[in-house]
Amino acid sequence: MIEVLEVTKRYGEKVAVDRLSFVARPGQVTGFLGPNGAGKSTTMRMIVGLDRPTSGSVLVNGRPYAEHAAPLQEIGVLLEAKAVHPGRTAVSHLLGLARTHGIPRRRVDEVIDLAGLGAVAGKRVGGFSLGMGQRLGIAAALLGDPAVVMLDEPVNGLDPEGVLWVRNLLAGLAAEGRTVMLSSHLMSETALIAEHLVVVGRGRLLADTTVAGLIAQTAGGGVQVATSQPGLLRDLLSGPGVTVTSTASEQLRVDGLTSREVGAVAAGHGIPLYELVEHRVSLEEAFMDLTRDAVEYAATPVLQEAIR
Ligand SMILES: Nc1ncnc2c1ncn2[C@@H]1O[C@H](COP(=O)(O)OP(=O)(O)OP(=O)(O)O)[C@@H](O)[C@H]1O
Numbered sequence: 001m002i003e004v005l006e007v008t009k010r011y012g013e014k015v016a017v018d019r020l021s022f023v024a025r026p027g028q029v030t031g032f033l034g035p036n037g038a039g040k041s042t043t044m045r046m047i048v049g050l051d052r053p054t055s056g057s058v059l060v061n062g063r064p065y066a067e068h069a070a071p072l073q074e075i076g077v078l079l080e081a082k083a084v085h086p087g088r089t090a091v092s093h094l095l096g097l098a099r100t101h102g103i104p105r106r107r108v109d110e111v112i113d114l115a116g117l118g119a120v121a122g123k124r125v126g127g128f129s130l131g132m133g134q135r136l137g138i139a140a141a142l143l144g145d146p147a148v149v150m151l152d153e154p155v156n157g158l159d160p161e162g163v164l165w166v167r168n169l170l171a172g173l174a175a176e177g178r179t180v181m182l183s184s185h186l187m188s189e190t191a192l193i194a195e196h197l198v199v200v201g202r203g204r205l206l207a208d209t210t211v212a213g214l215i216a217q218t219a220g221g222g223v224q225v226a227t228s229q230p231g232l233l234r235d236l237l238s239g240p241g242v243t244v245t246s247t248a249s250e251q252l253r254v255d256g257l258t259s260r261e262v263g264a265v266a267a268g269h270g271i272p273l274y275e276l277v278e279h280r281v282s283l284e285e286a287f288m289d290l291t292r293d294a295v296e297y298a299a300t301p302v303l304q305e306a307i308r
Contacts, residue, residue, distance in 0.1 A: 001026055001179050002047055002075075002148060007056035009042050009203075016042040018203035019056070024181040024196070026147070029174045031194030032183040035291050039203040040183040041079070044152055048077050060148060072101045075148040076141030078134070086126025090117055090136050093125060097140055107143060115139035116165065130157030138166070148179040155189060167193045187287035199287070201294020214286050221279030222255040223262050229271050236265050250274070 002024040009017040017039040024030035034040050045051040047058050049065035058064065060075050068074045084093050094108045112121045115135040120128070125136065134157055141149055149170070155163045170193055174180045184190045190197070191211045199207040199214075207214060227233050230252050234244045242256035254262055259278040266273050281289075 001059075001061060002030075002150065002181060003059040003062075004043060004047070005057050005059070007043070007046060007053045007058060009039070009046060009051065010054045016203055017046070017053075020200065020203065020205055021056075022198045022205060022208050024148075024150075024179050024198075026179045027174055027177050028196050029170050029180040029182065029194040030196040030198060031190035032181055032198050032200070033185065033187060033190055033287065034183075034200040034206075035185055035294060037202075038185075038200045038291075038294065040185075040200065041152060042203075043200075044077075044079060044150060044183060047150060048075065048079070050079075070101055070144070072097070072103070072144030073146055074144075075150060076144060076146040077149075078137040078141045078151040078154060080137075080152070084125045084133070084136065086124065088125055089122050090125060090128075090139075091121045093136065094140060094143060097143055101144055103143060107145070111139040111142050114142060114169075131159060131162050134158055134162070138169070146178070149173055149181070151182045153184055154182050155184070163189070187283045191283050199290055201291045204294070206290050206294065211283065214290070215281055215283065217286075221281050222253050223257060223259045224275060224277045224279060225252045225254060225262055225266075225273060226250050226275035227252070227266065227271055227273050232269070233266060233271050236269060236271075237262065 004020055004022050007017055007020045008015065020039070020043060032040055042051060046053050047060060047065065060068065065071055065075070090112065091108065094111065095105065098105070098108050112118055115138055117132070117135055117139060120132060125133070128136065134154060138151065138154060141151060155166050158166060170180050170182065182193065195210055197207065197209050197211060197214055198205070209217065225233065227250060230246060230250055234252055237244050237254055237257065242254065245253045247253050259276050263273065263276055
């Protein structure tokens with residue numbers, strides 16, 4: 001379990017993380033989402049003691065990271081995939097890490113297989129592609145068979161097969177009862193992997209929810225209807241909590257009712273419908289809606305104009 005409790009991190013004037021609280025629980029994948037500069041990496045660094053909160057506290061399996069005698073066996077982390085000596089081979093890098101914790105060679109071979117690195121295990125890391133580096137970083141994170149796995153942008157640089165591999169791997173780790181947390185700034189991709197979502201912007205918590213919850217809390221898109229009798233249908237549908245607007249000569253947009261309810265009213269009065277579409281808000285729209293005011297490096301209208 002990872003517990004982030006009222007954490008604030010300042011760098012001089014800059015507030016990178018602002019009274020942030022959330023819990024990543026065992027048995028599920030938590031997606032840690034936010035636009036660039038939202039404070040995700042800073043939070044992850046504080047979770048593993050690489051940075052100290054200005055205030056608040058962070059616990060891994062009930063204790064601050066530094067208080068664990070064998071931290072690799074508590075939490076496996078991928079923070080910077082390229083933070084490996086380029087002259088080392090994948091095996092020597094993992095063996096070096098394993099020795100610090102008395103982890104047997106057998107486990108090194110296991111994680112090499114698990115990460116699909118068998119063919120390149122004896123090659124120098126300096127020649128690895130970004131994707132291979134990510135796989136090596138994930139192998140290192142799993143080395144200590146930890147109860148908590150935390151990965152910063154794990155699918156960055158992976159091809160579609162690699163993305164699928166990460167997705168299945170993380171689902172498997174959560175199914176074994178581990179706490180899995182991954183950061184990303186891509187909503188649609190994260191929604192395929194994570195069930196629990198923690199969304200941050202400018203260091204603050206914007207949402208602590210599920211994929212379904214995020215969609216539900218974003219304003220719905222209404223129902224679009226096309227009929228030969230828009231006036232009659234409009235009168236029949238109008239009522240408390242329902243707004244009906246005319247969008248074209250035979251088209252209406254209905255807010256406050258489902259497509260099923262609109263269809264039932266039309267059928268009940270013998271009104272023919274040519275179109276009945278519920279506009280669903282996409283996850284990406286929901287995410288952008290939520291983080292709109294928290295994007296640090298948004299293109300200004302002038303810039304957008306210049307790009308056109
Ligand atoms: N060491 C530092 N000194 C000063 N400011 C910092 C430092 N580290 C991070 N920041 C600032 O804190 C804010 C949060 O940065 P952080 O890297 O945690 O965001 P992020 O969500 O991980 O972004 P990205 O998706 O771009 O990696 C940013 O405005 C960043 O410029």
